Structures are given as structure tokens and as C-alpha cells.
Amino acid sequence: MSTRAQRRDRLLLHVLVVVLALLALSPFLWLLLMSFKTNAEIFHFPPRLLFDATLANYAALWTSEFRNSFINSLVVSVVSTALSLLIGVPAAYALSRWNARGSGAITLWILASRMAPPIAFTIPYFLVYRHLELLDTLTGLIIIYLTFNLSLVIWMMRPFYDQLPRSLEEAAWIDGATMWQGFTRIILPLSGPGLAATAILCFLFAWNDFFFALILTRTEAMTAPVAVVNFMNYEGWEWGRIAAGGTMIMLPVLVFSFVVRKYLVHGLTGGALKG
């Protein structure tokens, strides 16, 4: 019997994968550990496995300007997500049910606006915002985040509605419901899981943005990713605070990503694959 050999192979494979996972994660774990170290500890080599963990880095951040940036990030991400869902969900539903001509062109347009290099939007937005006085405002950021989030909503939700049978709302229409009632009373209540996943992905894309915020904000509307980078430039490389700031930015991301891990492929490819 070859079962013993097979079992050994299986064990070896598991060990290999665990080692690879640790190796792949070590850079990330290092940053996490750094955020709990004092500056002296950070420069200590070889690193001590048991060091006196400190929350001083986090405390220092929370009493600094960083808190405002963190809140800015939250506000901008939440509002742009809500707006994208509000505008995009009915469109996704209609595009799924309506075989209008030109939907191929709309497809390419939406995909292209997801794929376009951010600088393509940044230059015109920068020029226009100077006149509209939207530079360094949360409103300005929310608008530019719609460029990717609105397309994301349409691309996540349209295949979702393709899967809902049309007979659902048709039955409601026969019972005398209007189109609008069919959508709000039948379709929307069934959209929960799709909406949740889409909302989280929208939030993450807005939250993760660095480039737009770097160029379109200065101080007032600065978001957390830009604020962390500023620790590098002006405050003399405070590695502990940089690590703590980085950790605070990535925590919500890790939690949410875990929740929507099934939809990640789908969201990242704009619906090219139902992963």
C-alpha cells in the first residue's frame, strides 16, 4: 500500500505551505511588531523576542493631527461608498434587465475608467478644483473617488442581478405593483449579500487611495495614508509612529477583507470573473 508514502507527502506539503506562509507574511508581521516597540528597541539587533510592548506610539498618534486625518479617511470613504451605491445600484439593475443597444460601449467605458492611470484624472481635477475651490476639501475627494467606485458598484451588482430570476418582479407586476415597487420591495431586499460585499469593496478602495489624496489635499482634508507618509518627511523618521500609523490604516482593511474574501477576485477584476 502506498498510503504511508502518500501520508508522508501530504505532511511534507503542509509543512512546506506553512513555511511559505510564514515567509510571505514576515514583512507584514515585522511592521506589526514594530508598532509596539520603543525607538531604542526598533534599532536593537538581533531583535529580542520578548520585548516590553508599549502603546506609546499609538497614544502619540491619537493625540496628534493624525486623528483628524483618520477621521477624514473614514468620512470620505463612507460618503463616497453611500453615494456610489445610491446612484449605481439602480443602474446595475436596469443594465441587467434591459437589453439596450450600446451596452458593449458602456462596458468598455466603465472598465476603462477603472483601469485608467489615476494621473489621467488628477491633472484635470487639479486644474478645475483650483477654480471651484475644491482643493483640500473632503467634497473634492468624495467626487473623485466616485470615478472608481461608481463603476465598481455597477460591475459588482450587474452580474448579481443577472442571477436573480426575472420571474420575481414579473410576478409582482402582474399583482399590480409598479416597476419602482418591484425594484424596492422585491429586488432590493434580496440584494443584501451583494450590496454588503460591494459596499465593503468600495470602502476599501476609497480608504486605500493614496495618489488622489496626495495631490488634491494639503492639510485640512488630508487622509490617513498621506498623513503617515508625512511622518517620514518632516518629523525625522519616527519609525515607531510610522509603524503604528500603518497598522491603524491596515486594521479595518484586514477585518473587512476577511469578510468579503469570496468577492475579492470579482471586485478586483471589475466583474471579469465570478471568483
Place this chain on the structure above:
Amino acid sequence: MISERLAGTAAGFARQQHRFFAYCVAPSLAVLAVITLLPSLYLLATSFTQLSLTRPETLWDFSQPLESYRQLLADSRLHNSVWVQVKLSFWTVLLQLLIGLGLALLLNMKSRLLEALRTVFLIPMVLPPIVVAIIWKVIYTPDISPMHGIFRAIGWNVPALITDPNWALTSIIIADTWEWFPFTMLMVLAALQMIPQELLDAAKVDGASPWQVTRHVTLPFITGILLVAGLFRLIDSIKAFPLIFILTDGGPGNLTEVTNYYSYLQAFNFSYLGFSSAITVALLAASIVLSWVIVRAVGWGVRVD
């Protein structure tokens, strides 16, 4: 009520349906037109000027519309940036495909532990790009880097990689590969799960070794996915920004200055927005062409009901 609807108003209902769908789509199209189409046209218009914010009179000066594009052909720093971009894209896409494919094949087994580890491998990809950049800044900074610590301990004298001309681009490639190998891994895993089990069983019954099954059944089945994943990564690699901004700032010299980064420098460091717009129009055209290739490759618009 029902008979009324069915009898006289079938045509009316169809019209009502059309109107409702139009109302649903209109806001999105209007908003997208204002926030993506208009800016693209504005970008195109700017590319025909010599706009520089230090000289306000250049704002709507279209007297030499093709001057920026003439400079595109003459600017050797731009040509260098395209070459850097080609090297970066080639190596990151290649490495991500290979590592992603290898890991997906390793992980594609029924096992609680492996299924849990799949999620763990996704972490680099979901981290905010700026955090990835910070992580690698730490690793590439000799004073605090565990990697450099180990090198010193075993007596290797390794220079700071991101400031070393021989290593700067490689260090970016390593960091970018680390960030995005989960993407190809995830796509391949999704594809692997779609391989019909009968196909695999049939190959085994015929006495194929695991290696032969992989080579002759699995790989042909997932080439399509690999192509699409590669295309997505290729388009994304054109946008590479945070890693270069944080790690090397395009240097040393301009060894890691990709086109996107050069365009950023021209616009927001040197204030030549007109010239930068021309570069960006070229970049935008490239990504639209690649998106179109994806749409064709995936076969969107063809609905399978």
C-alpha cells in the same frame, strides 16, 4: 386589474418599463460623463497647450497644439522611463504569474489547514498600498531592517538596495511581486475549482502521474485565466506609484522612474501640466487598448443565460 394590464396595455407596459430603466441608468451615465468623460476631454485639451502653472497665460494657449507631442518624441528621459516601465512590467507580471500559479497548485487540495492558509496568503494584496510601501521601506533601510541584520550576522556586506544602482529596480520588483502574487494565485485557484472532476479522475484511471495530470489536464485548462490575470496585472503595473514614491523616488538617477511617475513629476513637481498631459494621454490610450483586449479575451457582452 390583471386583465386590464394584460389586455389593452401590453405596449403601454413595455413603454413604462423602458422609461423606468432609462430613469435608473440616467443618473449613473450623467455622473460618469461629468466625472470621467469631461475630465478626459479636458486632459486631451490640456495636452494641446504648453500649460505651466508658473505661466498663467499658457492656460488656454492652443497656438502650438502639437508642441507637447513633438517633445514626447524628443525627450530621452521619457524614453528611458518607458524602458524602465517595460522592465518593471515584464518582471513583475512574469514573477507574479509563476509564483501565483505555483502556490495555487500547492494549495489546491482538500485540507482544512490549507483552506485557512489561502486567506493568510491574501494579506499582502489587501493591505493598503501605502502600508506595503512602508513595510518594504523598513526592510530596505539597513539600520532597522531584519533582512540587513541577518546579512550582517552571516558576514555579508550588502549595500542599501534601494539606493544601489544595480539593485534599485530589482528591489521594487521584489516588493511589487510580494504585493500582487496573491491576485494571480486567487484567480488560478478559482479556475482550478472549475475543472470538472471527471476529467481529473479519467486521467488518473488512465494511469497519469500527478505531474502528467498537471501538465496535460490542469495547465491547458487554466491558460485562459493566466492570460487574463496577466493582462490585469500588466495594466495595473502601468499605474505603479506608492512603492516608487516611498522607496526610491524614481532614483537613483532615474533608474526606477517609470512613465507614470515621470508624468507625475512633470505635472506636480515641475509644473509642466501641458507636457504631462500629453504623456498621460499616451498612457491612457495604452490602458484603454489593453482594457479592450481584456473585454475581448473575457468575452463580455456575450451573455450565457
